Amino acid sequence: MVSVSSVDNVGLNTQGKIQQVTILGATGTIGTQTLDVISQHPDRFGVFALTASTSVQGLFDLCVKxxxxxxxxxxxxxxxxLxxxxxxxxxxxTVLQGEDALSQxxxxxDVDVVMAAIVGAAGLHPAMAAAKTGKRILLANKxxxxxxxxxxxxxxxxxxxTLLPIDSEHNAIFQVMPYQRTxxxxxxxxxxILLTASGGPFRNATIEQLRNVTRAQALNHPNWVMGPKITIDSATMMNKGLEVIEAHWLFNATSxxxxxxxHPQSVIHSMVEYNDGSVLAQLGNPDMRTPIAYGLGYPDRLVSGVSSLDLLKIGRLDFCAxxxxxxxxxxxxxxxxxAGGTAPAILNAANEVAVEAFLADxxxxxxxxxxIESVLSTSDIEAVTSIPQLVDVDAVARRVARDWLTASIDTH
Known part of the structure; x- marks a missing residue:
C-alpha cells in the first residue's frame, strides 16, 4: 500500500512562474471557491481550463470572468x-467536448495544478490522467x-x-501528519485517525423521523454549503463512510x-492521536477555501478570504459517537x-443511483x-486489476441498483 507522496519538492520549481490551473467541475461549489482563492493571487495562478457537465450559462459566466x-x-x-x-x-x-477532453x-x-472536483465516478479518468502526467492534484473527488x-x-x-487532499477532513489530517509517504x-x-463528522441535518433525529425525511430537509445542511449529491451523502453519513475509505488510501491506515x-460545530476538521497521548487537531471555520488555499499554496500559507475563528463566540465544542x-x-x-477489492466501487455506484433516485422523489x-446493502450483498467481489475492469464493475452495480429501484417502485 502507498500513501500521500512527493510533497518534499513542492514549490521548488514554482518561484517566479505563474502556475496554470485546470479546474475539473468549475461550476460546482469547490470549483467556484477555487476560483475565488485564485482571484486573490493573480501573481501566482492563471486559469488554464474550466470544465462543466451541463451548466452552459454557469461555465459561460466563468469564462467571461x-x-x-x-x-x-x-x-x-x-x-x-457555449x-x-x-x-x-x-x-x-477554445471549447472542447466530451470525456476525453477532460483528460486532455x-x-x-502547460498545466501545473489540477483541481479534481467533478462529483461521482465521472471524475476518475481525468484524475488518473493528471496523476500519470505528474501534476499537482488537489483531490476533491472522493x-x-x-x-x-x-x-x-x-x-x-x-x-x-503530487497529491494534496482537499476534503476538509483529510486536509486537516495532512496538516498535522504531513510526511507519511509509504x-x-x-x-x-x-x-x-479521528475523522470528524458534523452529523448532518439529522444527527438528533429519531428513526421514525428519518423514515419521513423530505428532499428539502435532507438538502438543508446546518454547517456546510455543498452540491446536492454531497449534501445528501452527508445526511445519510455515506459521505463520512467514503472518507473512511479515502483515509485508508491516503494515510496507509487500516479500518x-x-x-x-x-462534532456538530465543524470547527475541528479532524485529529490524529499519537502513541504518547498527544492529539493534534486542525481547527477553522467551516469554509472550503481554507483547504483549497492550503493545496494551492503548499508549502506556503495563502490568504484564503476565510474569516478568523472566534472560539469565544463558539463557546463550546461537542463530540459523540x-x-x-x-x-x-x-x-x-x-x-x-x-471486504476490499471491488467492494468500494460497488458501494459507490449503488450509492450514486440511490441518491439520484431520492433526489428525484x-x-x-x-x-x-x-x-446499497442489497447491491453489495448480491455482487461478486473481485481483486482490482484495471480501470476498464472498474468501469465494468461500476456499470453492473448501477444496473443491479436500477433493477432494485424498478422492483421497489412496482411493489409500491
Whole structure:
C-alpha cells in the first residue's frame, strides 16, 4: 500500500512562474471557491481550463470572468451552445467536448495544478490522467480513491505527481501528519485517525423521523454549503463512510485505525492521536477555501478570504459517537473497505443511483442504505486489476441498483 507522496519538492520549481490551473467541475461549489482563492493571487495562478457537465450559462459566466484558454462541456449540444455564446461575447476561449477532453486539459503539458472536483465516478479518468502526467492534484473527488484507490495511488507514484487532499477532513489530517509517504502509521508513532463528522441535518433525529425525511430537509445542511449529491451523502453519513475509505488510501491506515467522531460545530476538521497521548487537531471555520488555499499554496500559507475563528463566540465544542443503526451507510462503507477489492466501487455506484433516485422523489430516505446493502450483498467481489475492469464493475452495480429501484417502485 502507498500513501500521500512527493510533497518534499513542492514549490521548488514554482518561484517566479505563474502556475496554470485546470479546474475539473468549475461550476460546482469547490470549483467556484477555487476560483475565488485564485482571484486573490493573480501573481501566482492563471486559469488554464474550466470544465462543466451541463451548466452552459454557469461555465459561460466563468469564462467571461476568468478567460481560460480552454472550456470543456460533456455533451456536443452544450459545447456548441457555449461556443456560440463565447463567440458573440468576443471571448477567445477554445471549447472542447466530451470525456476525453477532460483528460486532455488535466494532462496538458502547460498545466501545473489540477483541481479534481467533478462529483461521482465521472471524475476518475481525468484524475488518473493528471496523476500519470505528474501534476499537482488537489483531490476533491472522493470517488477516485473509493473506486480505484490502489491504482490511483500507484499512478501518483509512477507519474511523479503530487497529491494534496482537499476534503476538509483529510486536509486537516495532512496538516498535522504531513510526511507519511509509504510508512505505516505505527512507525510514525500514530495510534489512530479521528475523522470528524458534523452529523448532518439529522444527527438528533429519531428513526421514525428519518423514515419521513423530505428532499428539502435532507438538502438543508446546518454547517456546510455543498452540491446536492454531497449534501445528501452527508445526511445519510455515506459521505463520512467514503472518507473512511479515502483515509485508508491516503494515510496507509487500516479500518481499525480510523474512528469517526460526530462534532456538530465543524470547527475541528479532524485529529490524529499519537502513541504518547498527544492529539493534534486542525481547527477553522467551516469554509472550503481554507483547504483549497492550503493545496494551492503548499508549502506556503495563502490568504484564503476565510474569516478568523472566534472560539469565544463558539463557546463550546461537542463530540459523540455516530449511531450506525440510525445511519447504516457508515457501517456499509466500513464493511466495503474491509471486504476490499471491488467492494468500494460497488458501494459507490449503488450509492450514486440511490441518491439520484431520492433526489428525484423515487425512493424514501431510509431506502438509500437498503438499496446499497442489497447491491453489495448480491455482487461478486473481485481483486482490482484495471480501470476498464472498474468501469465494468461500476456499470453492473448501477444496473443491479436500477433493477432494485424498478422492483421497489412496482411493489409500491
Amino acid at each position: 476568468y478567460k481560460p484558454l480552454y472550456a470543456v462541456m460533456l455533451s456536443p449540444t452544450a459545447a456548441s451552445a 461556443e456560440a455564446q463565447l463567440k458573440n461575447a468576443g471571448i477567445a476561449t 486539459v488535466a494532462s496538458h503539458p 470517488e477516485t480513491l473509493v473506486m480505484a484507490g490502489s491504482l490511483f495511488m500507484q499512478a501518483v507514484i509512477d507519474g511523479g505527481a 510508512r505505516i502509521l505505527a512507525d510514525m508513532g500514530v495510534k489512530r 481499525s485505525q480510523i474512528e469517526v467522531v460526530v 455516530p449511531d450506525q443503526n440510525m445511519f447504516p451507510c457508515l457501517r456499509l462503507a466500513y464493511e466495503a473497505l474491509d 423515487q425512493i424514501k430516505f431510509m431506502q438509500i442504505p437498503a438499496l
